[in-house]
Amino acid sequence: xxxxxxxxxxxxxxxxxxxxxxxxxxxxxxxxxxxxxxxxxxxxxxxxxxxxxxxxxxxxxxxxxxxxxxxxxxxxxxxxxxxxxxxxxxxxxxxxxxxxxxxxxxxxxxxxxxxxxxxxxxxxxxxxxxxxxxxxxxxxxxxxxxxxxxxxxxxxxxxxxxxxxxxxxxxxxxxxxxxxxxxxxxxxxxxxxxxxxxxxxxxxxxxxxxxxxxxxxxxxxxxxxxxxxxxxxxxxxx
Amino acid sequence: xxxxxxxxxxxxxxxxxxxxxxxxxxxxxxxxxxxxxxxxxxxxxxxxxxxxxxxxxxxxxxxxxxxxxxxxxxxxxxxxxxxxxxxxxxxxxxxxxxxxxxxxxxxxxxxxxxxxxxxxxxxxxxxxxxxxxxxxxxxxxxxxxxxxxxxxxxxxxxxxxxxxxxxxxxxxxxxxxxxxxxxxxxxxxxxxxxxxxxxxxxxxxxxxxxxxxxxxxxxxxxxxxxxxxxxxxxxxxx
DNA sequence: TCAAAAGTGTTCGCTATACACCCATGG
DNA sequence: CCATGGGTGTATAGCGAACACTTTTGA
Numbered sequence: 001x002x003x004x005x006x007x008x009x010x011x012x013x014x015x016x017x018x019x020x021x022x023x024x025x026x027x028x029x030x031x032x033x034x035x036x037x038x039x040x041x042x043x044x045x046x047x048x049x050x051x052x053x054x055x056x057x058x059x060x061x062x063x064x065x066x067x068x069x070x071x072x073x074x075x076x077x078x079x080x081x082x083x084x085x086x087x088x089x090x091x092x093x094x095x096x097x098x099x100x101x102x103x104x105x106x107x108x109x110x111x112x113x114x115x116x117x118x119x120x121x122x123x124x125x126x127x128x129x130x131x132x133x134x135x136x137x138x139x140x141x142x143x144x145x146x147x148x149x150x151x152x153x154x155x156x157x158x159x160x161x162x163x164x165x166x167x168x169x170x171x172x173x174x175x176x177x178x179x180x181x182x183x184x185x186x187x188x189x190x191x192x193x194x195x196x197x198x199x200x201x202x203x204x205x206x207x208x209x210x211x212x213x214x215x216x217x218x219x220x221x222x223x224x225x226x227x228x229x230x231x232x233x234x235x236x237x238x
Numbered sequence: 239x240x241x242x243x244x245x246x247x248x249x250x251x252x253x254x255x256x257x258x259x260x261x262x263x264x265x266x267x268x269x270x271x272x273x274x275x276x277x278x279x280x281x282x283x284x285x286x287x288x289x290x291x292x293x294x295x296x297x298x299x300x301x302x303x304x305x306x307x308x309x310x311x312x313x314x315x316x317x318x319x320x321x322x323x324x325x326x327x328x329x330x331x332x333x334x335x336x337x338x339x340x341x342x343x344x345x346x347x348x349x350x351x352x353x354x355x356x357x358x359x360x361x362x363x364x365x366x367x368x369x370x371x372x373x374x375x376x377x378x379x380x381x382x383x384x385x386x387x388x389x390x391x392x393x394x395x396x397x398x399x400x401x402x403x404x405x406x407x408x409x410x411x412x413x414x415x416x417x418x419x420x421x422x423x424x425x426x427x428x429x430x431x432x433x434x435x436x437x438x439x440x441x442x443x444x445x446x447x448x449x450x451x452x453x454x455x456x457x458x459x460x461x462x463x464x465x466x467x468x469x470x471x472x473x474x475x476x
Numbered sequence: 477t478c479a480a481a482a483g484t485g486t487t488c489g490c491t492a493t494a495c496a497c498c499c500a501t502g503g
Numbered sequence: 504c505c506a507t508g509g510g511t512g513t514a515t516a517g518c519g520a521a522c523a524c525t526t527t528t529g530a
Contacts, residue, residue: 092304
C-alpha cells in the first residue's frame with residue numbers, strides 16, 4: 001500500500017500518489033403511515049440532477065465511520081438520534097455520478113414517522129409512498145429497490161418491524177405493517193391468533209379506537225422475551 | 239459536492255480539495271473440502287502485520303466497480319474467472335488500518351476447491367478450516383465473522399451451496415455441506431428423502447464410491463427447475 | 477337491526493421428524 | 504455373517520391455512 005494523506009502547499013489541497021474516489025453515505029429512511037410504507041426524499045437544489053428527488057446523504061468525514069456518517073445524516077434530516085440503521089450496500093459503479101468517481105455506502109433507517117421533525121437542512125424534504133416515488137437522481141432508483149429487498153430479507157431474521165411502529169400498537173396495525181413491507185395479505189384472524197399466542201407481545205390494559213367501531217387492545221413489543229426465545233432457537237416467521 | 243480529480247504537477251500526484259480515504263476490495267473465499275468449510279488466506283509479506291494471515295485484497299482501480307475489483311482479486315488468487323461472489327459489507331472504521339484511512343468493500347466468494355490453481359501472486363496462500371483460522375491481520379477476524387453470518391443468512395434464500403460442490407455430487411455430500419455451513423446435524427434419511435423428492439436435483443445414471451462400502455448415486459443441481467419453482471413461490475428451507 | 481371491526485375457537489391437510497427396514501459391499 | 508453406509512417407506516405430532524362464530528359499537 002501507499003499514498004498516505006498529505007497536505008501540500010497551495011490552498012489546502014490533499015494529494016496522494018494514486019487517485020482516490022470520493023466517499024459518501026446515503027440513507028434510505030423508511031416510515032410507516034399506518035397503511036403504507038414511505039421513504040423520506042429531499043429535492044436537490046443544485047446540479048447535477050437539480051430539482052430531482054434523492055435520498056439524503058453527504059460526504060464521509062475522515063474521522064468518522066460510515067455508520068457514524070449515516071447517523072449524522074439521519075439526525076440532520078429528521079432530528080432523530082437513535083434510530084435503527086443498517087448498512088445494506090456500497091454502490092461503486094464508475095459512472096454513477098457525472099461529477100466523477102463517487103462511491104456511496106448506503107444505509108437504510110427505520111423510524112417512527114410521528115417522531116420526525118423537520119431537519120436542520122433547509123432542503124425540501126417529503127415522505128413518498130413506495131408506489132408514488134418519482135424517478136430519482138443518480139442511481140437512487142436502484143438504491144431504493146436494493147434497500148427494499150434487504151429490508152424484506154432482514155425482517156425474516158429480526159423483528160425490526162417494531163422500529164416503525166409506536167411503542168403501543170394494535171395487532172391490526174402490526175399486520176398492516178407486515179403486509180406493507182412484504183406486499184402480501186394475511187388472514188386477519190390467523191395473524192391475530194399467531195401473534196397473540198406468541199409470547200413476544202405484552203398485552204396492555206389499554207384500548208384505542210382506530211376505526212369508528214369496536215375498540216382494540218394495545219400491545220407493546222417484549223424485546224427481552226424475544227431475545228430469550230431467540231436464544232433457544234426460536235425464529236419469528238411470516 | 240466538490241473536489242474533482244485533478245493531476246497537479248510534481249510527480250504524478252492526485253490532489254483534491256478535501257481528504258479522501260483509500261478504497262480496497264477484499265475477498266473472503268470459501269471452499270468445501272468434503273467435510274469442513276475452509277477459507278483461503280494469504281500471508282502478508284510486508285508491514286503492517288507482516289507474517290500474519292489475511293484475506294486477499296487490493297486497491298480499487300478508478301475505472302472498475304467494486305465487484306469488478308473483487309473478481310479481479312479472485313482471479314489473481316485462484317485463477318477462477320466466473321465464481322459466485324457477493325458483496326456483504328463495507329468496513330470503514332477510521333482506525334482499522336495503521337497506515338491511514340482505508341475503506342474496504344468486502345465480498346465473499348464460493349468456489350470449488352478442486353478448480354483452484356495457485357494464483358499469479360507469489361504470496362503464500364493456504365486453505366484454513368474455520369476452526370483453525372489464526373488471528374488475522376487488520377480487522378479481518380471481524381470480517382470473517384461477518385462473512386460467515388451473511389453466508390448463513392443468504393443460504394436461507396438462495397441455493398448457493400451448490401457453488402461449493404462439484405457439478406456432480408451425492409446427497410450425502412450435500413448434507414455434509416449444509417451441516418458444515420449452518421453448523422447443525424440432519425437426520426441422514428430425512429435429508430435424503432427431502433432432497434430426493436424435491437425436483438431440483440437431476441438424478442444421474444452414475445455412481446461413486448466415496449466410502450469403502452456401497453456406492454452412491456450422483457446428482458446434479460437443476461437450476462432451471464429451481465428457478466421455475468421459485469417463480470411459483472417455492473423456497474428451499476433447511 | 478344491520479354492518480363493520482375485534483376477538484375466539486375448530487377443522488383439515490401438509491410436512492417435519494423419528495425411526496424401522498432393506499440393500500450392497502468389504503473384511 | 505457382520506459391520507458399515509446407501510436407499511426406501513411409514514407413523515405421528517405440530518403447525519399453518521381456512522373459516523364459523525361471538526362480541527362490541529355506531530348509524
